[in-house]
Amino acid sequence: MTKRVIDYLKQNRSETYDRLHQFLKIPSISTDPNHQSDIKEAAQFVQSYLTDIGLDQVEIQETGGHPLVYAEHLKAEGAPTVLIYGHYDVQPVDPLELWETPPFEPTEKQGRLYARGASDDKGQVFMHLAVLEAFMKTEGSLPINVKVCIEGEEEIGSEHLYDVLEEKKEQFDADFAIISDSGMVANDQPTILYGLKGFTGLEVTLEGPENDLHSGLYGGAIKNPLMAMSQLLASMKSEDEVVLVDHFYDEVEPLTPEELKLIEQAPSEDYQTTTGVKETVSEAGFSASEHTMGRPTLEVNGLFGGYQGEGTKTIIPSTATAKLTCRLVPGQDPETIQNLLVDHIEKHTPVGVTPVIKREPLSAKAYKVDPNHELIQKAKDSYTKAFNKEAVFVRMGGSIPVVEWIDSIFDIPVILFGFGTPDDRLHSPNESFPLANFDRGVVALVDYYASLASNS
Amino acid sequence: MTKRVIDYLKQNRSETYDRLHQFLKIPSISTDPNHQSDIKEAAQFVQSYLTDIGLDQVEIQETGGHPLVYAEHLKAEGAPTVLIYGHYDVQPVDPLELWETPPFEPTEKQGRLYARGASDDKGQVFMHLAVLEAFMKTEGSLPINVKVCIEGEEEIGSEHLYDVLEEKKEQFDADFAIISDSGMVANDQPTILYGLKGFTGLEVTLEGPENDLHSGLYGGAIKNPLMAMSQLLASMKSEDEVVLVDHFYDEVEPLTPEELKLIEQAPSEDYQTTTGVKETVSEAGFSASEHTMGRPTLEVNGLFGGYQGEGTKTIIPSTATAKLTCRLVPGQDPETIQNLLVDHIEKHTPVGVTPVIKREPLSAKAYKVDPNHELIQKAKDSYTKAFNKEAVFVRMGGSIPVVEWIDSIFDIPVILFGFGTPDDRLHSPNESFPLANFDRGVVALVDYYASLASNS
Numbered sequence: 001m002t003k004r005v006i007d008y009l010k011q012n013r014s015e016t017y018d019r020l021h022q023f024l025k026i027p028s029i030s031t032d033p034n035h036q037s038d039i040k041e042a043a044q045f046v047q048s049y050l051t052d053i054g055l056d057q058v059e060i061q062e063t064g065g066h067p068l069v070y071a072e073h074l075k076a077e078g079a080p081t082v083l084i085y086g087h088y089d090v091q092p093v094d095p096l097e098l099w100e101t102p103p104f105e106p107t108e109k110q111g112r113l114y115a116r117g118a119s120d121d122k123g124q125v126f127m128h129l130a131v132l133e134a135f136m137k138t139e140g141s142l143p144i145n146v147k148v149c150i151e152g153e154e155e156i157g158s159e160h161l162y163d164v165l166e167e168k169k170e171q172f173d174a175d176f177a178i179i180s181d182s183g184m185v186a187n188d189q190p191t192i193l194y195g196l197k198g199f200t201g202l203e204v205t206l207e208g209p210e211n212d213l214h215s216g217l218y219g220g221a222i223k224n225p226l227m228a229m230s231q232l233l234a235s236m237k238s239e240d241e242v243v244l245v246d247h248f249y250d251e252v253e254p255l256t257p258e259e260l261k262l263i264e265q266a267p268s269e270d271y272q273t274t275t276g277v278k279e280t281v282s283e284a285g286f287s288a289s290e291h292t293m294g295r296p297t298l299e300v301n302g303l304f305g306g307y308q309g310e311g312t313k314t315i316i317p318s319t320a321t322a323k324l325t326c327r328l329v330p331g332q333d334p335e336t337i338q339n340l341l342v343d344h345i346e347k348h349t350p351v352g353v354t355p356v357i358k359r360e361p362l363s364a365k366a367y368k369v370d371p372n373h374e375l376i377q378k379a380k381d382s383y384t385k386a387f388n389k390e391a392v393f394v395r396m397g398g399s400i401p402v403v404e405w406i407d408s409i410f411d412i413p414v415i416l417f418g419f420g421t422p423d424d425r426l427h428s429p430n431e432s433f434p435l436a437n438f439d440r441g442v443v444a445l446v447d448y449y450a451s452l453a454s455n456s
Numbered sequence: 457m458t459k460r461v462i463d464y465l466k467q468n469r470s471e472t473y474d475r476l477h478q479f480l481k482i483p484s485i486s487t488d489p490n491h492q493s494d495i496k497e498a499a500q501f502v503q504s505y506l507t508d509i510g511l512d513q514v515e516i517q518e519t520g521g522h523p524l525v526y527a528e529h530l531k532a533e534g535a536p537t538v539l540i541y542g543h544y545d546v547q548p549v550d551p552l553e554l555w556e557t558p559p560f561e562p563t564e565k566q567g568r569l570y571a572r573g574a575s576d577d578k579g580q581v582f583m584h585l586a587v588l589e590a591f592m593k594t595e596g597s598l599p600i601n602v603k604v605c606i607e608g609e610e611e612i613g614s615e616h617l618y619d620v621l622e623e624k625k626e627q628f629d630a631d632f633a634i635i636s637d638s639g640m641v642a643n644d645q646p647t648i649l650y651g652l653k654g655f656t657g658l659e660v661t662l663e664g665p666e667n668d669l670h671s672g673l674y675g676g677a678i679k680n681p682l683m684a685m686s687q688l689l690a691s692m693k694s695e696d697e698v699v700l701v702d703h704f705y706d707e708v709e710p711l712t713p714e715e716l717k718l719i720e721q722a723p724s725e726d727y728q729t730t731t732g733v734k735e736t737v738s739e740a741g742f743s744a745s746e747h748t749m750g751r752p753t754l755e756v757n758g759l760f761g762g763y764q765g766e767g768t769k770t771i772i773p774s775t776a777t778a779k780l781t782c783r784l785v786p787g788q789d790p791e792t793i794q795n796l797l798v799d800h801i802e803k804h805t806p807v808g809v810t811p812v813i814k815r816e817p818l819s820a821k822a823y824k825v826d827p828n829h830e831l832i833q834k835a836k837d838s839y840t841k842a843f844n845k846e847a848v849f850v851r852m853g854g855s856i857p858v859v860e861w862i863d864s865i866f867d868i869p870v871i872l873f874g875f876g877t878p879d880d881r882l883h884s885p886n887e888s889f890p891l892a893n894f895d896r897g898v899v900a901l902v903d904y905y906a907s908l909a910s911n912s
Contacts, residue, residue, distance in 0.1 A: 220747030227690075
């Protein structure tokens with residue numbers, strides 16, 4: 001059975017990629033209100049494809065924000081039900097001038113497909129849709145029961161999804177979920193994620209004088225908001241990457257000996273090659289792999305104030321602003337951590353400036369599942385077979401809020417079956433996805449679904 | 457004699473202001489190459505006015521950069537020769553959206569004239585030109601010998617002026633210089649500056665990864681350039697405003713008891729009213745007046761990196777950049793201080809990022825003159841008389857590089873006879889100049905020049 005399905009995928013490869021290109025062309029940037037109509041178009045694209053595939057109850061659901069696309073096919077008696085989750089929205093593209101090919105003109109170059117969303121997440125979502133199409137067009141049925149949920153707000157925190165899943169519990173309930181929105185820990189290294197980090201953040205502005213001031217006349221009387229911000233941020237993290245915010249680590253679940261072993265088994269990234277950085281820096285006492293995978297972080301994502309043009313402008317600026325986010329590990333509560341950050345800022349803001357805080361409404365707890373679960377072991381087997389290399393289990397530094405919500409609402413395992421690579425440049429200019437991973441990945445998925453069928 | 461001259465100024469007030477408006481309309485922004493033709497137009501305006509006034513050898517001198525306007529009138533036998541220095545170039549105007557009236561559409565409102573350059577320096581330059589016109593049109597002569605030097609690069613550090621003054625020493629030599637490009641220490645408080653601070657600076661960029669990185673995947677391995685910059689800047693200055701750069705204070709000439717008394721006599725600025733800030737912060741052990749006037753400073757004028765738009769973007773940015781400037785006091789050498797900053801940066805840049813430094817080519821030593829000098833005492837008398845209030849002597853926190861150069865090339869006293877006020881908003885949006893100071897100030901200048909005539 002799987003041979004026929006896989007042959008269909010091979011024969012229709014060209015049409016599949018054409019269709020994927022169409023999907024990638026839509027600039028469905030969720031954070032930017034100017035792309036509202038593109039969001040709508042992307043949702044309609046998915047709806048249209050699911051309808052062509054032949055699934056049931058294909059519908060665009062309004063959420064209060066960007067719409068979500070749903071479909072189902074519940075005809076495999078005795079087989080488990082999977083909730084396939086993905087997202088059709090993408091990250092912003094700035095700085096635009098650094099893209100070598102336009103972000104919404106998909107371009108194939110040296111085995112990679114370049115476009116915003118090629119890896120995160122349209123390319124990977126499409127793999128699932130292509131697999132469903134292949135089963136339906138060859139077998140006229142699916143080996144297991146399937147519910148599809150493809151939303152449009154993941155890049156902005158899936159703001160409305162939690163309520164949708166909560167209110168429509170019956171409609172979305174399943175035995176397990178599968179998400180392809182992550183990556184291999186190294187090129188050609190099949191990777192199943194068994195953990196994700198949580199997330200919280202805020203923006204803080206330090207307000208100084210009402211106007212920019214002449215630095216000669218006022219230097220020595222007026223606290224400089226940029227210096228104050230530097231002093232404040234420096235008080236939050238040591239040079240050996242320990243977060244200094246009181247109680248930040250109190251609830252952190254430490255990495256177990258078994259986890260430390262899994263981390264060791266996974267190849268570590270060659271950061272000099274992938275990022276150009278000569279020396280990594282991690283929390284005192286932890287390796288780069290241990291910190292990125294299993295320890296919490298505090299990062300400054302943006303910082304600005306004063307004069308940014310060419311040359312000199314001798315001012316004490318009126319304000320300084322910093323955007324901070326934290327990645328959390330199991331045990332840490334996002335609201336608690338956000339409160340700790342606020343407390344620290346209020347306590348450590350230097351004299352002479354006033355902090356104004358904008359809490360980031362998006363947040364997520366960390367997620368962890370037992371890698372020995374049968375469903376996860378089978379995913380590992382299919383992945384290993386299709387890529388001809390033993391798959392590894394890792395915990396990822398990124399966050400996918402929906403995973404933790406699925407866990408808490410439905411209490412089901414989430415299989416993080418991702419096909420991206422470290423070179424994909426997520427969230428950056430020149431994002432891409434390797435076509436070889438698409439081609440081998442759909443084979444892995446076919447094999448996986450087939451292995452779960454009630455007659456297998 | 458002075459009565460006739462002062463009457464002329466009164467009668468021609470309207471024409472004088474019309475002409476000043478024309479001068480202010482020219483957007484002679486020296487730091488911006490897009491305003492090259494405006495620079496030329498401003499120089500021609502000055503040349504034209506000096507010619508109308510009836511001075512001799514009126515000429516536009518090429519300097520290698522923006523041109524300088526020169527004129528002279530050397531017919532007062534036995535009287536001293538003054539070099540009147542000013543500048544026709546102005547600061548940039550950003551942020552433009554904060555201006556209530558357009559920066560190059562001079563607007564009179566509630567006794568103030570609003571325009572970029574109204575105070576710094578066109579309004580004050582114009583006072584001298586109006587005074588010269590008044591003498592020439594009523595007396596047909598000037599009471600003392602006059603050389604006029606009005607340049608176009610002051611806001612960008614007078615880059616070519618030093619060489620011009622050095623090479624043309626004979627042409628520019630005088631017995632003393634007068635500069636009106638500063639302000640009163642408080643509204644309606646006549647102020648003669650007897651000292652100015654020096655200046656040096658640099659721009660430092662910390663380079664991290666080649667591209668912005670996903671903060672979830674790379675946080676914990678890659679040093680964040682914004683956090684590194686915060687840690688670096690925080691290492692340069694304590695929260696009680698002491699500069700921590702090694703040897704920074706080594707050569708500082710301390711404030712003398714006499715100077716501390718002069719500082720005490722001058723009214724201190726009401727910072728809450730003028731800036732909105734509730735608490736001032738000064739170097740431990742010094743008051744705001746003592747620090748702004750007589751202690752060196754280190755300021756961050758601009759700082760930027762990472763995401764600056766609306767909402768969240770979860771990246772570790774590729775770079776962070778800070779613009780730093782120092783104001784220096786007598787004893788400190790600008791080149792030495794700049795080297796100390798570079799040394800500190802090289803020593804304290806955290807592991808994982810690389811500093812790239814752009815030294816600011818503009819610099820100046822601090823300047824100080826004896827307030828008891830006869831020429832300065834006479835200036836004080838004229839100022840006191842015209843404004844009906846005892847003038848005070850202060851050292852200013854700002855820098856005017858040409859003052860120190862005039863001192864070192866010609867070894868002559870420089871009279872810093874400024875008419876600005878703390879509300880003028882130099883270097884900021886909504887710069888303005890009080891018309892009352894223009895009107896009373898030209899009277900002070902007439903009285904001053906007359907008091908120096910050989911028959912007085």
